[in-house]
Amino acid sequence: MSAGAFPKGAQLEAQINRRRRQGVYLRLSFLGSLMLAILALLTLLANIINSAFGLVALENAVSPAALVEEIGLDPAGSALSDLSKDDLLLVLEGNINNNVGRRLEREQRFYSDSLVFETQTKWDEICAREVDRPAGCSGDVRGRDDVYALVVEQIVQPKALETWSLIDSVLHRSEIEAAAAVSYPDADLVFRSWLSMDFVTSPQSPKAEVAGVRTAVLGSLWIVLVTIVFSFPVGVAAAVYLEEYARDTRLNRLIQTNINNLAGVPSIIYGMLGLAIFVRVLETFTSGAFLGAVDGGVTANGRTVVSAGLTLGLLILPIIIINAQEAIRAVPQSLRSAGMALGATQWQTIRAHVLPNAVPGILTGAILAVARALGETAPLVVVGASTFITTDPSGPFAKFTALPIQIFQWTSRPQDEFRNIAAAAIIVLLIMLLALNATAIVLRNRYARRV
Numbered sequence: 001m002s003a004g005a006f007p008k009g010a011q012l013e014a015q016i017n018r019r020r021r022q023g024v025y026l027r028l029s030f031l032g033s034l035m036l037a038i039l040a041l042l043t044l045l046a047n048i049i050n051s052a053f054g055l056v057a058l059e060n061a062v063s064p065a066a067l068v069e070e071i072g073l074d075p076a077g078s079a080l081s082d083l084s085k086d087d088l089l090l091v092l093e094g095n096i097n098n099n100v101g102r103r104l105e106r107e108q109r110f111y112s113d114s115l116v117f118e119t120q121t122k123w124d125e126i127c128a129r130e131v132d133r134p135a136g137c138s139g140d141v142r143g144r145d146d147v148y149a150l151v152v153e154q155i156v157q158p159k160a161l162e163t164w165s166l167i168d169s170v171l172h173r174s175e176i177e178a179a180a181a182v183s184y185p186d187a188d189l190v191f192r193s194w195l196s197m198d199f200v201t202s203p204q205s206p207k208a209e210v211a212g213v214r215t216a217v218l219g220s221l222w223i224v225l226v227t228i229v230f231s232f233p234v235g236v237a238a239a240v241y242l243e244e245y246a247r248d249t250r251l252n253r254l255i256q257t258n259i260n261n262l263a264g265v266p267s268i269i270y271g272m273l274g275l276a277i278f279v280r281v282l283e284t285f286t287s288g289a290f291l292g293a294v295d296g297g298v299t300a301n302g303r304t305v306v307s308a309g310l311t312l313g314l315l316i317l318p319i320i321i322i323n324a325q326e327a328i329r330a331v332p333q334s335l336r337s338a339g340m341a342l343g344a345t346q347w348q349t350i351r352a353h354v355l356p357n358a359v360p361g362i363l364t365g366a367i368l369a370v371a372r373a374l375g376e377t378a379p380l381v382v383v384g385a386s387t388f389i390t391t392d393p394s395g396p397f398a399k400f401t402a403l404p405i406q407i408f409q410w411t412s413r414p415q416d417e418f419r420n421i422a423a424a425a426i427i428v429l430l431i432m433l434l435a436l437n438a439t440a441i442v443l444r445n446r447y448a449r450r451v
Contacts, residue, residue: 051423052195055169057180058209059187061157067091080151085144088151089116095155104150106134108391112141135391149202149210158209160417161187195424203390204406208417211410213425218392219305219385219400220374220432226309226396227316227373232366234313235320239362242321243328244350263318271382274311279303279383286310288397303384306396311379316369323365327358363444367437374433377404403429 007015064080071090073083083091089110093101101117106126110116115123127137142150152158161184164176169191180189202212238259246252279302284290286302331354339349385405393400403425410422 048423048426050166051420052427053166053169053193054191054420055164055173055176055180055189056192056417057161057163057184057187057189058158058192059161059184061159062095062155064156067095067151067155070094080156081148083148085147088144088147091151091155092147093117100154106136108140108142108146109136110142110147112139138394140391140394145201146203149205149212153205153207153210157207159207160209163416163420194420195427199421199424200428203392204388204401205390206388208410208413208415208421211421213403213406213428215389215392216401216403216406216425217428217432220402220404220429222305222393222396222398222400223308223312223380223402224370224374224436226306227312228366228370230310231313231317231320231369235317236324236362238317238321239324239328240350240355243325244346244354259318259321263322266378267315267376268378268382270311270315271379273314274307274379274383278307278310286397288395291397301384303399304397305393305400308380308383308385308400308402309396311383312373312376315376315379316373319369319372320362320365323368324358324362327361327365328354330361331357360444363440367440367444370436370440371433374436375404375429377402377408380405403432 006012065075068075068078068080068083071087071094073087080091093116098117105115105117127133162180168176177189180187199212200217201214202210203215204213205211242252242256246255278286283302286304286307288304288306335353335357336349339353340346344352380402386399386401387405387409389399389401391399407422407425407429410418410425413419
C-alpha cells in the first residue's frame with residue numbers, strides 16, 4: 001500500500017478490529033480504575049463502621065440506681081437519665097468534694113442567679129480580676145444535659161474494660177460472652193453504638209466512655225462560617241476582576257501564575273502564615289478586644305475562631321478564584337456583547353448576565369473548597385486549636401477545637417475505646433461534609449434553573 005493511501009479490504013477490516021480491541025481494553029481499564037476506587041472507599045467505610053459499633057464490657061464505679069436512691073427517689077420508677085437538673089445537682093453535691101465543684105463552676109456556672117459550690121463574695125472577687133478570669137464569669141450556664149454528663153463522668157465513672165469490633169461481635173458473640181463472664185464477672189456486656197445522640201450532644205471528656213463531639217462540631221461550624229464569609233466574596237471578586245477587567249500585562253500574568261501556584265502550597269504553610277499574621281500581628285482584632293467582645297484575661301491571645309477561619313479562608317482562596325475564573329470564562333462572549341449593545345455598562349452586563357450564568361460553576365468550586373477546609377488539621381494545630389476543651393464556642397472570638405483535631409487527638413491515645421469514638425467522630429464529620437455539600441448543591445441547582 002502506498003504512503004497516504006487508505007486501507008482496503010482485509011487491511012481495513014484488520015485495522016477496524018484492532019481499534020475496537022483497543023477501545024475495549026481502554027474501557028475495561030477505566031472500569032477497573034473506577035472499581036478499584038470504589039473498593040478502596042468501601043474498605044475505608046467498612047473499617048470505620050466496624051470500629052464504631054460492637055460489644056463492650058462496661059463496669060461502673062457507682063451504680064446509677066444507688067445515686068437515685070441516695071436523693072430519696074425510688075430507683076424502680078426513676079432512672080438517673082430522667083432526673084431533673086436540680087436533682088442531678090443534688091447527686092453531684094453529695095458525691096464530689098468542694099474543690100472539684102468549684103473548678104467545674106468556674107469553667108461554667110450551673111445557675112445564672114445563684115452559686116452551688118462557690119460563695120458569692122469569692123466569686124465577685126475572682127470575676128473582678130483583669131487577667132486570669134475563669135470562663136464561668138462570662139455568664140454561660142450549664143444545661144441539664146451538661147450536668148447529667150458531669151454526674152456520669154465524675155461519679156458513675158463507667159469504664160470500658162474491653163471492646164470488640166462489630167464483625168467479631170456479630171460472628172463470635174457466644175465466645176465473647178463466655179470469655180467476658182470469666183475475665184470480667186462484675187462487668188455488663190452490652191452492644192454499644194459509640195455513635196449516638198448522646199455522643200453528638202455531649203462535650204469532650206478525658207474518659208472515652210462519656211466523651212462527645214458537641215464542642216468540636218460547633219467549633220467546626222463556626223470555623224467554616226468564618227471561612228466562607230471571608231473567602232467566597234473575596235475569591236469571586238478577584239475572579240471577576242482577572243477575567244473581566246484585567247488587561248493582559250506582565251503584572252497580571254504574574255498574579256495569575258502565583259494564584260495557580262498557591263493552590264498547591266502545603267496547608268502547614270498557611271498555618272504558619274495565619275500564626276504570624278492573625279494570631280500575633282492582628283491579635284487585637286482576632287481576640288475581639290478592639291470591639292470589647294471579650295476581656296483581656298478571658299481570651300489571652302488571638303488563637304480564636306476568627307484566626308482559624310481566616311487562615312482556612314486563605315487556604316481555599318486560590319481554589320475558589322481558579323474555579324470562579326473557569327466558570328466566568330465559560331459564559332458565552334455573545335451575552336456580554338448583547339448587553340453592551342443594548343447600552344448596559346460593563347458592570348451591569350457582568351451583574352445581570354455573566355455572574356448569574358456562572359453561579360453554578362462558582363458554587364461547584366466552593367463545594368470542593370469547603371470540603372477541603374472542613375477536613376484540614378495542620379493549619380488549625382499551628383494557629384492554636386485546643387486539643388482538650390469542654391466549653392462550647394460562644395462566638396467568633398472564642399477559643400475553639402474542631403472535629404479533625406478531636407479525631408487526631410483520640411487516635412493518638414493507646415486505649416482501644418478512644419479508637420472507637422474516633423471512628424464515630426469520623427462518621428459525624430462525613431455526615432457534616434455531606435450535609436454542607438448537599439446544601440451547596442441545592443443552591444447551585446436553584447440558580448441553574450433561574451438562568
